[in-house]
Amino acid sequence: EPEVTQTPSHQVTQMGQEVILRCVPISNHLYFYWYRQILGQKVEFLVSFYNNEISEKSEIFDDQFSVERPDGSNFTLKIRSTKLEDSAMYFCASSGRDRWSEQYFGPGTRLTVT
Amino acid sequence: EDKVVQSPLSLVVHEGDTVTLNCSYEVTNFRSLLWYKQEKKAPTFLFMLTSSGIEKKSGRLSSILDKKELFSILNITATQTGDSAVYLCAVVAGGTSYGKLTFGQGTILTVHP
Numbered sequence: 764e765p766e767v768t769q770t771p772s773h774q775v776t777q778m779g780q781e782v783i784l785r786c787v788p789i790s791n792h793l794y795f796y797w798y799r800q801i802l803g804q805k806v807e808f809l810v811s812f813y814n815n816e817i818s819e820k821s822e823i824f825d826d827q828f829s830v831e832r833p834d835g836s837n838f839t840l841k842i843r844s845t846k847l848e849d850s851a852m853y854f855c856a857s858s859g860r861d862r863w864s865e866q867y868f869g870p871g872t873r874l875t876v877t
Numbered sequence: 878e879d880k881v882v883q884s885p886l887s888l889v890v891h892e893g894d895t896v897t898l899n900c901s902y903e904v905t906n907f908r909s910l911l912w913y914k915q916e917k918k919a920p921t922f923l924f925m926l927t928s929s930g931i932e933k934k935s936g937r938l939s940s941i942l943d944k945k946e947l948f949s950i951l952n953i954t955a956t957q958t959g960d961s962a963v964y965l966c967a968v969v970a971g972g973t974s975y976g977k978l979t980f981g982q983g984t985i986l987t988v989h990p
Contacts, residue, residue, distance in 0.1 A: 767919075794975065794976055796976070796977075796978075798978070804982075805980050805981065805982050805983070806920065806965065806967075806978075806980040807980070808977045808978060808979065811975040811976055811977060813975060818975035819974065819975040819976075819977055821977075852918070854919060854920070856978075858976060862974070862975045862976040863908050863909060863969055863971065863974075863976055864925075864976075865911060865922050865925045866911075866922070866976065866978060867922060868913075868919040868920045868921070868922075869919055870918045870919045871918045871919055
């Protein structure tokens with residue numbers, strides 16, 4: 764069964780450093796998403812991406828964040844200058860048929876900023 | 878702002894019990910409601926509901942949506958220890974939304990042998 768994959772599973776970085784989180788969505792999907800979950804809190808939407816551009820973003824997704832689909836398979840989230848409060852689990856998700864169809868999540872990348 | 882509230886926050890039962898998890902929501906231009914099961918890491922898709930009063934069923938799990946009263950329930954019958962997880966409810970708005978999911982805080986279900 765096709766699944767969303769994410770690498771790395773755990774990333775430790777120092778405050779101020781840049782990190783890139785990588786995702787490979789399900790191959791025939793067209794809509795891609797990033798969410799994050801701070802420990803003990805709700806899963807929060809960050810950004811949606813369709814047709815090679817951002818279609819919707821939350822207030823959390825400020826200038827420090829960017830997304831890219833550099834080739835036909837990868838989907839990346841970059842945080843330019845990490846802060847302590849960026850420590851969270853980051854989930855990638857994708858959906859296929861249309862923008863409202865069910866989303867399938869990857870296993871997540873746990874980002875720890877020290 | 879869209880809002881999703883789940884109850885109870887946690888539930889402890891024994892194998893064989895039946896449980897009902899609740900999800901109420903406030904969303905502008907409601908499109909659909911989704912249930913996910915979160916074990917160690919990734920939320921796993923269970924159901925998507927768009928129409929009121931139509932039950933979705935998969936094995937021992939079932940869910941129904943009430944669009945008039947703005948809530949959904951997830952039922953699990955004959956619970957097993959493998960059902961232990963966090964159950965997440967999320968809503969999607971229509972209109973100009975591109976599928977953004979707004980999640981509730983989850984219900985932690987623990988099933989003891």
